[in-house]
Every structure is written in structure tokens, then in C-alpha cells.
Amino acid sequence: MRYLRRIPIHVIIVIGAISMVLPFVWMLSTSFKSPQATFIPPNFFELRPTWIPDEVILTNYVEAWREVPFPRYFMNTLFMAACIVLGVLMTSALAAYAFAKFDFPGRETIFIFFLSMMIVPQAVYLVPSFIILSKLGWVDTYMALIVPWLAQIFSIFLLRQQFRTIPDDYYDAALIDGCSRLGFLWRVLVPLSKPTLITIGLFALLGSWNSFIWPLIMTNSDKLRPIQVGLSYFAQEQGTEYGLMMAAATFCITPVIIIYFIAQKQVIESYAKSGIKG
Amino acid sequence: MDEGKRPHLSAERVSKKPGNLRKFLYAMAYIAPAAIIIIVFRVVPIIAAFGVSFFYVMMGKIVGFSGFAQYGMLLSDSEFWLSLLNTTYFVIATVPLSLFLSLIIAVLLNQKIRALGFYRTIYFLPVVTSLVAVAIVWKWIYHPRLGLLNSFMGSLGLDHMMWLEEPQGVFSMLAASVGIAWPKWLGGPSLALVAIIITNLWRGIGYNIIIFLAGLQNIPAEYYEAAKIDGAGRVQTFWKITWPLISPTTFYVVIMTTIVSFQVFTLVYLMTGSPVGGPLGTTKVLVYYIFEKGFESGGDMGYASCVALVLFIIVLSLTLFQRKVIEKRVHYS
Structure with missing residues (x-):
């Protein structure tokens, strides 16, 4: 019943x-x-x-893979994603550490100022970012794809929250015992914050694998295209070759789906936690 | 480590000897890598967007000062109003539907369902899938003659529809199908826009389900047990216990979905066209209009920034509204 x-x-x-x-x-x-x-x-x-x-x-897969340089797009994206993941982890850890544990004038003000930048829609800063990148001579280079994403405000925020849960006593004790400040970050905070670091890494990875608007605007040569931009151009050029399009879409999402199935618990929990805190 | 150093270091911390400037510079050494990037690629561009909205720009070059003139031009720009209207349709349809569907699924999944993890994984799958792939696959699903959706409609005995190629408003279509005369201005979003709304719901619902599930799991089980002992039915339990206790989460979901929906771009850009925003401009949304003005047609970045700032003001007021309401709620929780 x-x-x-x-x-x-x-x-x-x-x-x-x-x-x-x-x-x-x-x-x-x-x-x-x-x-x-x-x-x-x-x-x-x-x-x-x-x-x-x-x-x-299976010919759709073979043809789609060969017809446009998808291997190249994959390598571009992997390179971009690897740099961004590593960069974001480093810049966020350093900045979050200072914001969580150091005592300096203007700490809260600067932090809140950065946080407030997150409210601004991407559409607002897209045009001027393009101008800045072209002034730097970076348009259509890897620099344009990577450097602006090496620091992410939300990651600093998440990590600062995490670092603050680790008691200041540890910090004081470690410094008294002669641990350097950088050593404390590396030996104490980082090992104690693995889940948050994984969250940040996952967001950076998924974000760069799936990024579309930014690379669409900031690059134009085929050589630099990351996977999503390559896929969109490929689909536009195919017209009615639906088999080819779907094959390309399949192999472009497969890496992320594999990562997702392997780490689905971490991925879902990352989104759940950051949503509630944010 | 060197014993001799200990008293010196601790004394330094206790007395807070180092001057403020030194502390500041020391912290800056840690913050700088992130701060420089954020300032150059976020803060400066945002300020520049404000600045450039007061200038006439052609092909990416400033050609004259406009003051507020370009903002004034917005008022009589029918394309701007059309994009705002379409975006509003998009938001008004997306937010309640997404809320309704995700809350139902989350509440059902929360009933000690077997294989909860499995379902959670399935519902979340589209969220990690790239929007580009989603757009390509759904465009194929909506294909008027060869698409899966029309085949499904046909099996149910419904008429085939043009989906992404249909500029008619859905209310007009509904009214026409039952033979009522309907005013054109009340036509509602075009079927093409509705198709994009459906795709967007499909893509995003998993995120809201996860957020709701997290919220639901925070409700103490005793409340439900007490309700059961008192003989409360399922519906009553939902309205008397779940709904009030989940309301902070609901509020978060509503605001976030609204903010994100206002910024819809990729699906429109990839699923409609050509020209993008078609048929008959019925899927043209604000962010696409910004993109079109700023990059595609003549690089009118001043005017594009004006539109972008209107979008910003909308998003900002929603965020501030959220803050206000949450502050009030903190008192009760």
C-alpha cells in the first residue's frame, strides 16, 4: 500500500x-x-x-575530427584550462590568505570592493576589455584567452571563507614556532582546505572548457580557437550535415562528461555549497 | 627552528609593532597577483564602460562627446525596446517555470527515494554540458521536418510547429487555434523565443534542484515526523512546513535565476538566425543587442555601453532588493 x-x-x-x-x-x-x-x-x-x-x-566522427582541426582546438583548450586552473589556485590562495589571516588597513574595504565587481554583468565589461586587450596587443593571442581569467573573485571569496574556519591560534602558534608566513599557507592552510581547492579547480576547469563568448570575441584566427568556438563555427559551416554536427558535439562534451561522472559527488557538492554561501 | 627567534617574533605580533604601511605593503605582496588582474580586466573596463557611454564612438574610435544624449536616444530606439521586451518575456517565463519544476523534483527526490544519487546526477548533467553543444543539439531537436520534437507532437496527435522559425506570438497562436480574435500587441513571446526558453529551462533546472535539495536537507526531520503524527497529509506538510522553511532558498533561486536570465545570450546567438535574433527580431535579447552594436555593426561601443549599463542597473537593483529582503529574514532564522 x-x-x-x-x-x-x-x-x-x-x-x-x-x-x-x-x-x-x-x-x-x-x-x-x-x-x-x-x-x-x-x-x-x-x-x-x-x-x-x-x-x-562511425565515419561522422572520423570526418568531423579531420575536417576542421579539432585536435588543435582540444590542445588549445587543454593548454588554456591547465594554465587557468593552476593560475586561479595560486592567485586565489595567496589573496584569500591575506584577506583571511593578515591584519592590515583597508582589508575589508578592498575585499568588499572586489566582491562588488561580481555583480556587474559580463556584457558591461566585454567591450572595454576588448579595447584594453587590443591596446596591449593581445587580441588573438593566448594571452587574451588566459591572463584575464587567472584571478577569479568568486574563488578568492570561497577560499577566504574556508581559511577563516581555521583558527587563528594555529597561525600564531606556527609563526611562533618559526614557520614562515608562506610556509603556513603551504603546509597548514592548503592541506586543510583540499575540498574547497578542488571546488575552485573544478569551476575553473569547467569554466574554461565551456567558455564561449570571451574567446569568440577576443580571438579570430583558427589556430587559437578553443573547443567551443571551434564547435560553433563547425556547426555553422555544416548546414544540413546533422550526423557530422552531432558527432562533433559528442566529442566536444565527452571530456567534461567523463570528469563529471568520475567526480560527480564533488561537482554537485561544489555547486550546492557555493550556491548557498554566495 | 632557531630558538632565539621565537621571543622576537611573538613580541612583534603582540605589540603589533610594524607600521600600518608596512603591514599593508606586506599584504599587498600576496594580493597583488590577483588584484592586478582584477583591476586591469575588471575594474578598469567597468569604469571605462561608464566613461565611453558618454561618447560617440564609430568603428572603435571616439568621435565626439555625447553626454547623456545617447541615453536619450535609447528612449526612441525601437530595437532597444524590442530587446528589452523579449528579454523580459524570457525572464518572466523562465523564473516561475524553473522554480516550479525544480522545487517539485527536489521535493520528490527528498522523499528517501532509492537511487537519489543516480537521479541527481542525471538532472545535473545538462548543467555541466557546454551551452554550444546544447544549442546545436536542441536546434536539431526543433527542426520543423526532421526534428524529434515534432515527431513527438505528431505521435500525440498534435500539429507540427515551426519552433525556432515561428515569429508568431504564442498567445495569438493559442487564441487562433480555438478561434478567438486576439489583439496583436498581446501576442506574447514568439514560439521561437519559447523554444529557447524551453532549452534554457532544460539546461538550468538541475542547478536549482541541487540548491533546493541542499535547502531541504537542512530542514530537521523531526518537523516532518511531528506533522505525520498529527496526521498532516503530504500537501499540507508541504505548505505548512517545507514552503516556509525553504523560503530563503526559494528567494535565492528566484533572484539568481532572474539575474542570470536577464543575461541570456549564447542560446539566442547559436540557435537563431540568420540574422541572429530572428525570426523578425522576436528573439533579439539585450545582450545580443549590445554585442551587435558594439562588435558587429560598425563598432558603436558608446551606444553599446549605454545599453549594457541599463542591463547593469536592472541587475543591480535586483541584487540590492535581494540584500534588503535577506537582511530582514536573518532576524527570524
């Missing part, structure tokens, strides 16, 4: 979950179809050939 009462709950949850997954399944199934097969109007409730093509082909 109790079980029967719960059936409607399950039905809603399952229908919801199916609608979350179907677009991915549709993407995959199209990516294995020949051009002719994609031109047959689908029938939603028929497994074949709508969901499982009569003839499963």
Missing part, C-alpha cells in the same frame, strides 16, 4: 529524468547515422530506425 502511494512520485521523477537524457541520446543516435538516414523524419515511439539506426556508421 505504502509502495503504491509512492508510484506517482516515481513516475514524475522518471519522466523528468528521461527528458533530461533524451536530447543526449538523440545526439548520440544521430551521430551514428548516415546523411540519408538523418533525412528520414523520425518516429518518436519507434526504436528503429529513429533511435537505433539501421546502419551504424
Whole structure:
């Protein structure tokens, strides 16, 4: 009886979950179809050939991978993401440390000033950022893709919150015992703050892998394109080659999806915690 | 370490000997790497955006001082008002729908469901997927002849629709389907815009579910047990216990969804066109209008900044409003 009462709950949850997954399944199934097969109007409730093509082909993946320099886009994105993740971890740790543990005039004011910058929509600073980057001669270089993202206010904020939970007594004791200030950050704060550092690293990684507007505006040569910009141009050029488009979309999201499935607990908890605190 | 150093260091901290300037400079050494980047690529551009909005700019070059004239031009710029209207449609549809759907799913998932982790993973999946891939896949789903959605509609006995190519307002379409005459100005968002709203809901709902789940798990189980003993039904329990106790989270979700929705760009940019914002400008949104003015047509960055600052004022007032309300709530919690 109790079980029967719960059936409607399950039905809603399952229908919801199916609608979350179907677009991915549709993407995959199209990516294995020949051009002719994609031109047959689908029938939603028929497994074949709508969901499982009569003839499963892999050529879409091979062609999409070769037709435009996707390997290059992947390397660009990996390079960009690696620099940004490392950079953000370093700049945030240093700044958060000073904001959490040092005592200096203007500490709160400066911190709140930086925080307030987060409210400003990207659309406001996009145009002037472009001008600044072009004055620096950085437009269409890796510098434009990487340097502006090496510091992220939200990461400093998260890490400062975390550092503040570690008692000041530790800090005083460590300094008295002759630990240097930098040594305290490295030997005490960092090891005690691993979950937050992982959160920050994940956000930086997902952010740079999925970044689109910034690289779209700040670069124009094919050589520098990160994955998302490459994918968008590729899709625009394909016209009606839906199989190719879906194959490209599939391999562009696969790395992130793999990371997500491996670290799904950390990813979800990172979003949940930062949401409530932010 | 060197024993001799101990008393010296502790004495220094206790007496706070080092002067303020020295302390400041010392801290700056740690803050500088982040601060320089934030100042050069955030603070300066934001100030510059204010500044440049008072100048006429052509092809990226300042050609004259405008003062508030460009802000005045906004008032009579029909494209600006159209983008503002479309953005408003987008926000007004997205916020309640996202709230409703994510709260229902979160509440249901919170009922000691088996495989909660599995469902949570599934619902969150679109959030980590890039918007570019989402746009490409959904554009294919909306394809008028070959798309999955029309096939689904057809199976249910509904008419095929043009989705992203349909400029008609959805209210007009509804009214027409039941044969009522409907005023054109009340047509509502175009079906194309509604299609983008649906995609955006699909992409973002998982985030709100996670936030709600975290909020729900903070409600003490005793409350629910007490309600059960008192014989409260499921609906009553929701309205009497869950809804009031979850309200800070609800408020956060509403404000954040609103702020983010006002800034919609990528989906419109990739799913509509050409020209982007079509059909008939019914999906043109504020951020796209800024992009178009500032980068695409003639580099009119002064005017683009004016529009951007209007967007900023909207977002800022919502944030300040949130602060006010939260401050009031802190008192009760």
C-alpha cells in the first residue's frame, strides 16, 4: 500500500529524468547515422530506425575530427584550462590568505570592493576589455584567452571563507614556532582546505572548457580557437550535415562528461555549497 | 627552528609593532597577483564602460562627446525596446517555470527515494554540458521536418510547429487555434523565443534542484515526523512546513535565476538566425543587442555601453532588493 502511494512520485521523477537524457541520446543516435538516414523524419515511439539506426556508421566522427582541426582546438583548450586552473589556485590562495589571516588597513574595504565587481554583468565589461586587450596587443593571442581569467573573485571569496574556519591560534602558534608566513599557507592552510581547492579547480576547469563568448570575441584566427568556438563555427559551416554536427558535439562534451561522472559527488557538492554561501 | 627567534617574533605580533604601511605593503605582496588582474580586466573596463557611454564612438574610435544624449536616444530606439521586451518575456517565463519544476523534483527526490544519487546526477548533467553543444543539439531537436520534437507532437496527435522559425506570438497562436480574435500587441513571446526558453529551462533546472535539495536537507526531520503524527497529509506538510522553511532558498533561486536570465545570450546567438535574433527580431535579447552594436555593426561601443549599463542597473537593483529582503529574514532564522 505504502509502495503504491509512492508510484506517482516515481513516475514524475522518471519522466523528468528521461527528458533530461533524451536530447543526449538523440545526439548520440544521430551521430551514428548516415546523411540519408538523418533525412528520414523520425518516429518518436519507434526504436528503429529513429533511435537505433539501421546502419551504424562511425565515419561522422572520423570526418568531423579531420575536417576542421579539432585536435588543435582540444590542445588549445587543454593548454588554456591547465594554465587557468593552476593560475586561479595560486592567485586565489595567496589573496584569500591575506584577506583571511593578515591584519592590515583597508582589508575589508578592498575585499568588499572586489566582491562588488561580481555583480556587474559580463556584457558591461566585454567591450572595454576588448579595447584594453587590443591596446596591449593581445587580441588573438593566448594571452587574451588566459591572463584575464587567472584571478577569479568568486574563488578568492570561497577560499577566504574556508581559511577563516581555521583558527587563528594555529597561525600564531606556527609563526611562533618559526614557520614562515608562506610556509603556513603551504603546509597548514592548503592541506586543510583540499575540498574547497578542488571546488575552485573544478569551476575553473569547467569554466574554461565551456567558455564561449570571451574567446569568440577576443580571438579570430583558427589556430587559437578553443573547443567551443571551434564547435560553433563547425556547426555553422555544416548546414544540413546533422550526423557530422552531432558527432562533433559528442566529442566536444565527452571530456567534461567523463570528469563529471568520475567526480560527480564533488561537482554537485561544489555547486550546492557555493550556491548557498554566495 | 632557531630558538632565539621565537621571543622576537611573538613580541612583534603582540605589540603589533610594524607600521600600518608596512603591514599593508606586506599584504599587498600576496594580493597583488590577483588584484592586478582584477583591476586591469575588471575594474578598469567597468569604469571605462561608464566613461565611453558618454561618447560617440564609430568603428572603435571616439568621435565626439555625447553626454547623456545617447541615453536619450535609447528612449526612441525601437530595437532597444524590442530587446528589452523579449528579454523580459524570457525572464518572466523562465523564473516561475524553473522554480516550479525544480522545487517539485527536489521535493520528490527528498522523499528517501532509492537511487537519489543516480537521479541527481542525471538532472545535473545538462548543467555541466557546454551551452554550444546544447544549442546545436536542441536546434536539431526543433527542426520543423526532421526534428524529434515534432515527431513527438505528431505521435500525440498534435500539429507540427515551426519552433525556432515561428515569429508568431504564442498567445495569438493559442487564441487562433480555438478561434478567438486576439489583439496583436498581446501576442506574447514568439514560439521561437519559447523554444529557447524551453532549452534554457532544460539546461538550468538541475542547478536549482541541487540548491533546493541542499535547502531541504537542512530542514530537521523531526518537523516532518511531528506533522505525520498529527496526521498532516503530504500537501499540507508541504505548505505548512517545507514552503516556509525553504523560503530563503526559494528567494535565492528566484533572484539568481532572474539575474542570470536577464543575461541570456549564447542560446539566442547559436540557435537563431540568420540574422541572429530572428525570426523578425522576436528573439533579439539585450545582450545580443549590445554585442551587435558594439562588435558587429560598425563598432558603436558608446551606444553599446549605454545599453549594457541599463542591463547593469536592472541587475543591480535586483541584487540590492535581494540584500534588503535577506537582511530582514536573518532576524527570524
